[in-house]
Amino acid sequence: MAVHTFESEHEATSTGLPNTKLAMWLFLASDCLLFGALISSYVLYRGSSLVGPYPEDVFDIPYTSVSSFVLLASSLTMVLALAAIQRAEIGRMRVWLLATALLGMTFVGGQVYEFTTFYREGLALSTNLFGTTFYVLTGFHGTHVGVGILMLLSLVSMSFTGRITPRDTMAVELVGLYWHFVDIVWIVIFTVVYLIPTGK
Amino acid sequence: MASVSVPAEGGRGGLLRRPTATTGFWSWITTVDHKRIGILYGITAFAFFLIGGIEALFIRLQLAQPNGTILSASTYNEFFTMHGVTMIFLVVMPLSAAFFNYFIPLQIGARDVAFPRLNAFTYWAFLAGGLFIYSGFFLGGAPNGGWFGYAPLSTVEPGNNMLFYALGLLMTGIASTASAMNLAVTIINMRAPGMTMFRMPVFMWMALVVQLLLAFALPIITVGLFQMLFDRRFGTHFFDPAAGGDPVLWQHMFWLFGHPEVYILVLPAMGIVSEVLPVFARKPLFGYQFVVFSGIAIGFIGFGVWAHHMFAVGLGPVANTAFGISTMIIAVPTGVKIFNWLGTLWKGDIRFTTPMLFSIAFIAQFVVGGLSGVTHAVVPADYQQTDTYYIVAHFHYVLFGGAIFGLFSGVYYWWPKVFGRMLDERIGKLNFWLMVIGFNLTFGPMHILGLQGMPRRIQTYPATLGLGVWNLVATIGAFIIATSVLIFLLNAIASFRRPKDATADPWDARTLEWSVSSPPPAYNFEEIPVVHSLDELWHRKYAEREGGVVVPVPAGGAGTEPTHGSGGGQEGHGPSGHGIHLPGQSYFPFVAALGLPLIGYGVIFHLWIAVAGVVVMLAGVYGWAIEPASE
Numbered sequence: 001m002a003v004h005t006f007e008s009e010h011e012a013t014s015t016g017l018p019n020t021k022l023a024m025w026l027f028l029a030s031d032c033l034l035f036g037a038l039i040s041s042y043v044l045y046r047g048s049s050l051v052g053p054y055p056e057d058v059f060d061i062p063y064t065s066v067s068s069f070v071l072l073a074s075s076l077t078m079v080l081a082l083a084a085i086q087r088a089e090i091g092r093m094r095v096w097l098l099a100t101a102l103l104g105m106t107f108v109g110g111q112v113y114e115f116t117t118f119y120r121e122g123l124a125l126s127t128n129l130f131g132t133t134f135y136v137l138t139g140f141h142g143t144h145v146g147v148g149i150l151m152l153l154s155l156v157s158m159s160f161t162g163r164i165t166p167r168d169t170m171a172v173e174l175v176g177l178y179w180h181f182v183d184i185v186w187i188v189i190f191t192v193v194y195l196i197p198t199g200k
Numbered sequence: 201m202a203s204v205s206v207p208a209e210g211g212r213g214g215l216l217r218r219p220t221a222t223t224g225f226w227s228w229i230t231t232v233d234h235k236r237i238g239i240l241y242g243i244t245a246f247a248f249f250l251i252g253g254i255e256a257l258f259i260r261l262q263l264a265q266p267n268g269t270i271l272s273a274s275t276y277n278e279f280f281t282m283h284g285v286t287m288i289f290l291v292v293m294p295l296s297a298a299f300f301n302y303f304i305p306l307q308i309g310a311r312d313v314a315f316p317r318l319n320a321f322t323y324w325a326f327l328a329g330g331l332f333i334y335s336g337f338f339l340g341g342a343p344n345g346g347w348f349g350y351a352p353l354s355t356v357e358p359g360n361n362m363l364f365y366a367l368g369l370l371m372t373g374i375a376s377t378a379s380a381m382n383l384a385v386t387i388i389n390m391r392a393p394g395m396t397m398f399r400m401p402v403f404m405w406m407a408l409v410v411q412l413l414l415a416f417a418l419p420i421i422t423v424g425l426f427q428m429l430f431d432r433r434f435g436t437h438f439f440d441p442a443a444g445g446d447p448v449l450w451q452h453m454f455w456l457f458g459h460p461e462v463y464i465l466v467l468p469a470m471g472i473v474s475e476v477l478p479v480f481a482r483k484p485l486f487g488y489q490f491v492v493f494s495g496i497a498i499g500f501i502g503f504g505v506w507a508h509h510m511f512a513v514g515l516g517p518v519a520n521t522a523f524g525i526s527t528m529i530i531a532v533p534t535g536v537k538i539f540n541w542l543g544t545l546w547k548g549d550i551r552f553t554t555p556m557l558f559s560i561a562f563i564a565q566f567v568v569g570g571l572s573g574v575t576h577a578v579v580p581a582d583y584q585q586t587d588t589y590y591i592v593a594h595f596h597y598v599l600f601g602g603a604i605f606g607l608f609s610g611v612y613y614w615w616p617k618v619f620g621r622m623l624d625e626r627i628g629k630l631n632f633w634l635m636v637i638g639f640n641l642t643f644g645p646m647h648i649l650g651l652q653g654m655p656r657r658i659q660t661y662p663a664t665l666g667l668g669v670w671n672l673v674a675t676i677g678a679f680i681i682a683t684s685v686l687i688f689l690l691n692a693i694a695s696f697r698r699p700k701d702a703t704a705d706p707w708d709a710r711t712l713e714w715s716v717s718s719p720p721p722a723y724n725f726e727e728i729p730v731v732h733s734l735d736e737l738w739h740r741k742y743a744e745r746e747g748g749v750v751v752p753v754p755a756g757g758a759g760t761e762p763t764h765g766s767g768g769g770q771e772g773h774g775p776s777g778h779g780i781h782l783p784g785q786s787y788f789p790f791v792a793a794l795g796l797p798l799i800g801y802g803v804i805f806h807l808w809i810a811v812a813g814v815v816v817m818l819a820g821v822y823g824w825a826i827e828p829a830s831e
Contacts, residue, residue, distance in 0.1 A: 013389040019314040023385045030377060030415040037423035037453065041438065048444040126435030129444050136430060154825070163826060 024174050028181045031144075035185050038140055039192055042133040047198045049128035055198050058118045067110035068190050071145070074103035075183045078176045088166035094156050097172075100179065101152040104145050111142050134193065141189055144182045151175045216827040218784040230785040232316035233722060237323050238302030239618065244327055245294040251334075252286035253685060255279045257678055260642075264675035266663035276659040277344040278337070278361070284347030285365065288465065289372050290330045292603050296468035297326075297376075299610055300383055300407050302618060306713035306720060307401050309392025309729045314385040316783040317824060322379040324793030329371030332797045336364035339804075343368075346657065348458065351439030351450040355431040360804050366429045367800040373418050373425070374796070380414035383407065392712075394731035398492070401711045402485060405492045406471030409499040410464050416503070417460035424453030433803060448513055455506035463502045465599060466566075467495060469606025470537060473559045476613050477541055479709045480556035481548025484735060487540045494533035494540075501530040511579050512586040520579045527577035534570055538563060553707070554628030558609035561636050565601025569594055572647065587657075590650025596643040608635070608688075616702030620718045621695040628691060634684035641677030645670035710738040723780040786827060792820025 013019060081096035115135070123131045155175060158164045164171060221227040231237060258279055262268040271279060301319065305312055313319050336342035343365035345354040354362045387408045391400070427438040428450065437443035439450050478485045485491060507515060507523040541563050550556070572594040576582045585591060615623050649670050654661065661667055702718040712729060713720070715737050733739045742750050795817025802810020 014391045014395075015389055017389065019385050019389050022389055023314065023381045026381050026384055026415060030381075030419050032419075033416050034419035034423060037420045037456075041423070041427065041449065044449065045445070050444045125430070126437065129437055132430075132436040132438060132443075132445075136426070136436065154822075158826070161826075 018170060020170060020174055021177075024177050028177065031181065035140070035188075038137045039188065042137050042193060045129040045133050049130045051128050053118075053121055053123045053127070053130075055130060055134075055193075058121050058123055059194055060114075060117075061194060063110075064114065064190065064194055067107050067114075068186065070103050070110070071107040071183055071186055074100045074107070075180050077103060078179050082169070082172050082176050085166060085169050085172050090159055090164075090166060093172065094159055097152050097156050101149050101156075104149045104152070104179075108142055108145050108149070111138065137189065137193065141182070141185060144185070148175070148179050148182055151178070216823065218786060218827060220785065227785070229790055230320075230787055232312075232320050232783050232785055232789075234301050234305050234313050234316065234319060235618075235720065235722075235724075237319050238298045238300075240323050241294045241301055241326070242298035244323075244330070245291050245298060248286050248290040248330060249295075250685070252283050252291055253682060255283040255286065257682060259283060260675040260678040262659065263661075263671050265672065266661055266665070266668050268660045271659065273659045274344065277657075278342045280657055281343045281346055281365075282333075285333060285343060285369075287599070288347060288461070289369060290326075290333075292465045292599065292607070293372075293376065294326055295607050296410070296465070297322075297379060299403075299468060299472065299607075299614070300379075300410075303614070303713055304383055304386055304404065304407055305390070306716070306724055307404050307711055308387060308390060308395055309712050309725060309731060310386065310390040311724050311728075311780070312783055313382055314390055315382045317786050317789050318378055318382050320786070321789035321793055322375040322382070324790050325375035325378070325796055326372050328793050328797045329368045329373075329375060332371060332800050333364050333368030335797075336361060336368075339364075348454055349428065349450070350454075351428065351431070351447040352441070354428060354450075355439050363429065363432055363804050366425045366432070367803060370422065370425050370429075371796045371800065373422050376414050377418050377422075380411040380418070384411035384415065387411070392725075392729050392731050395736075398489070399731055399734045399736070401471075402474035402488065402491050402495075403468075403471035406467045406474070406495050409495050410467050413460045413464050413467075413499055413502065417457045417464070420453055421457035424450060424457070427453070429803070448510075451510050451513065452506070455509045456503075458509065459506040460499075460502045462598070463498055465603050466606075467498065469562060469603045469610075470495065472606050472610040472613070473541065473562050475711065476555050476559040476609050477544045478735075479613075479707050480551045480553055480559075481545050482551075482708075483544055483548045484710075484738075485540065486543030486546070488734060490536055491540050494536045497533040498530060501526065501533070505530055508577060508582070511582045524577050524579045528574060531570060531574050531577075538567060538570075553612075554623070554625055554632055555609045555613035555707075557629065557632045558605050558612060561632070562602055562605040562609060565597055565605060565639070569597025569599075569601055572597065585650060587655055588650035589646040589654045589656060592656055593643050593646035593650060596646070600643070601639055605635075605639075608632075611688075613707070614713075615692075615695070616706050617713055617718050617720070619695065620700035620702050621698060622702050622706060623691050623695050627687060627694070631684050631687045631691060634680055634687065638677045638680030638682075638684055642674045642681060643677075645673050645677075649674075705737070708741075710735040712736055715740070723782055726780075784829065786824065788820045788824035788827060790820075792817050792824060795820060 013022075015022070077096045077099040081093050081100060084090075084092035084096055118131075123134075125131055125135050152175060155164055155172060219226060219230040221230065228236065228240065231240075258271060259276070262271045262276060301313070304310075333343065339360070341359045341361040343349075344359075344361045345357065345365070349362060349365055354365070387400075387404055391397075397405075427436070430436040431438050431440065437445045439445050439447045441447065474485055474491055505523060505527045507519060508527045511520050511523070545560075572590070576585060576591075576594065612623055612628055615621070649667055652665075652667065654665070654667050700718075704717050705714040706718070707714070712731075715729065716725060729736070741753055743753050744750055795813045795815075798813025798816060799810045800813075802808065802813055
């Protein structure tokens with residue numbers, strides 16, 4: 001997805017920053033407001049559910065900590081992928097991109113498992129305000145991770161058809177920016193949703 | 201004209217070959233030229249303007265007399281809702297986008313926007329969203345909960361009406377967000393050599409502020425619309441008091457977006473007026489930096505005043521006082537601008553052309569709307585005014601008397617540049633005077649009606665209230681406005697029946713777009729201009745002798761002549777236009793946008809349609825990503 005924007009990459013720009021990178025930063029800044037609104041909604045309704053299950057009834061902190069660690073580790077492999085293409089090592093870049101995608105898929109898989117477990121324990125989207133705000137917030141984040149995985153896999157397959165060459169470091173860097181952003185947002189969500197007790 | 205030949209990289213052609221038609225239907229579907237996209241935005245927005253106007257006429261007919269029977273209550277709800285949604289999201293925003301698209305590259309000295317295909321996508325996504333909302337009329341009911349869609353009315357009323365609202369606005373929101381990224385990057389990153397930020401025309405500054413407002417305000421309404429959608433369709437409880445939810449959350453979400461939105465609507469018009477006044481007063485803009493910084497200040501403060509739409513909700517005296525004060529503060533930079541415009545006119549050598557008249561009316565009417573706005577900032581007064589016609593009068597004075605008049609000024613000012621033909625000045629002035637009279641006759645009396653206590657959004661009223669006279673006056677005014685719009689339409693059509701007569705610089709203007717032919721060639725500038733000052737074109741044409749006397753630079757001076765003769769429009773085949781690399785046309789922005797309404801219908805009717813929509817969209821995105829660059 002991020003690769004559609006190369007048409008003006010090689011031209012000199014007023015700020016010296018490539019257009020694509022500036023656009024990505026602007027998009028991420030805008031996306032901050034999206035998650036800001038979602039997290040605010042969660043915090044506003046924290047402890048306002050009239051019926052259970054409540055967060056402390058369903059959360060399995062050690063389990064989610066592990067999947068959070070998996071997602072954070074994927075930022076490291078993403079950096080290694082960028083370093084590889086900057087040294088023109090396409091093979092190594094593929095390995096690290098695939099590793100990043102795999103870690104991302106592990107995280108999303110963990111989220112799917114977590115959602116089904118919660119659902120079996122009686123927490124649906126419409127059960128109470130906790131279910132409403134929790135599923136929508138973490139679902140939005142999971143969708144962001146999913147889009148990131150799609151972009152990572154696209155980069156890998158395009159590197160086989162010759163559309164990603166050692167010249168295209170910017171494509172990998174842009175996907176990397178997006179990926180790190182999604183990771184950072186998860187740190188906030190994990191802290192606010194899972195770690196701070198609701199007091200009810 | 202079908203595709204003539206495959207460009208150099210034809211080896212990779214096949215399905216992904218880029219289209220090359222330069223005329224006809226497909227050339228418009230596949231265009232990535234910012235000028236053509238600007239024209240598409242403009243024509244579409246004007247069509248919606250006519251539709252929204254017809255809805256307004258029905259509303260006025262219904263209210264012309266007590267106990268009106270022209271519209272049923274439920275149709276009335278649909279009409280006033282769609283009038284608001286149309287005028288805000290489908291008229292003023294895209295009409296501003298039309299000017300942004302067309303003139304951002306021309307005013308900063310660039311050949312196109314940063315991401316031409318993304319630009320095409322934003323237009324098609326906007327069109328998809330607009331048609332999607334209107335399709336509600338044929339699929340069981342158009343939105344009927346007000347343009348602000350207050351919960352729980354919007355979430356519990358039966359019918360799919362407000363689903364069309366939520367999904368349609370999500371689509372136009374996607375369009376505006378993508379457009380904001382694209383245009384902001386264009387302005388920041390693609391300025392011609394020497395075009396520093398403080399040598400940019402004020403219109404460019406206002407364009408930049410608007411893009412940033414869009415980038416930071418739209419995500420909030422996006423979340424709000426998703427919450428509304430989930431409440432309606434998937435049984436969540438965001439705005440459901442029975443489950444502990446709070447409808448006021450929607451109001452916060454909506455107005456956190458909605459107030460910056462007000463400035464998204466009016467700042468483009470302010471930028472246009474700041475271009476038009478100096479040209480026809482033959483003076484530089486008075487206090488350029490003040491106008492620019494006031495615009496930036498309005499952008500910032502615009503995020504801190506949203507709760508003045510909610511004084512009557514019961515947020516408490518502390519919150520109401522704080523937002524009352526911030527609302528009064530935002531009047532200051534607005535007032536600064538008014539004085540700068542007056543200072544520009546002061547002792548100017550004024551030419552009362554049609555664009556100038558519209559700009560002057562903008563100032564007068566915006567002041568009226570601004571003053572009634574300050575009365576809303578006084579909380580106890582606002583309790584009395586909330587939900588009355590006084591509010592309707594206020595926002596029509598800023599959005600019609602302000603934004604629409606400013607945009608009409610831009611239409612008359614830039615028409616010769618875009619189409620190579622002048623609009624008739626006599627018909628233009630008739631258009632102007634009828635619109636001024638009609639506008640004030642319609643919305644002036646609404647101040648009185650509001651203070652007499654006539655509530656908004658009522659379908660009818662009894663004769664005993666004594667509201668009939670002013671309502672009749674307002675209805676007469678509305679039909680005068682309609683007449684003036686028809687006269688504009690005639691003027692536009694008449695201009696196309698004449699040969700191209702516009703020179704490159706018919707108004708003796710000051711900015712770079714007037715240095716190229718009318719209409720500009722596909723590549724805009726044969727050579728990228730080098731900029732030395734604010735009002736670059738003016739300084740190429742005129743020099744200042746000692747003592748402040750302005751004298752024309754002798755003909756043949758640097759850059760005096762346009763790079764092409766008038767009546768150009770050779771569309772990229774100019775004598776020396778060869779070798780200029782232009783972005784290739786593409787089918788895929790259209791395909792990607794086509795997926796959006798399918799996803800929308802899928803959410804309402806059947807999830808399989810949504811799956812098809814996702815497939816279409818992904819096909820568009822991947823075709824976009826891997827189609828060859830045309831070299």
